Amino acid sequence: MSSVSKVWSRIAAVVTGAVLTLVVPAHAWAASSGLDTVMVEAARSRRRGGFGVFGLFGALCCLFVVAAIVLTFVLVSRNRKKSRDPRDPR
Incomplete structure (x- = not known):
């Protein structure tokens, strides 16, 4: 296993542990302090008035994040194909 894979695995393990x-x-x-009823009441009393500014910002943010993930995936897969070609004289 290459050193990059080892480092990536360790970083993923640390992030997973921290999130958990x-x-x-x-x-x-949150489940034991009664916040579930507060959330339900907030959802019921919320106005139903279209997308709004925050909805547009959220959609753009989501699109940027998805585009960044796809771009990262494409760049990583292109680099792997170049480095694993056995006929490559480098």
């Missing part, structure tokens, strides 16, 4: 360390207790606290 933060999310699991927060979820348990």
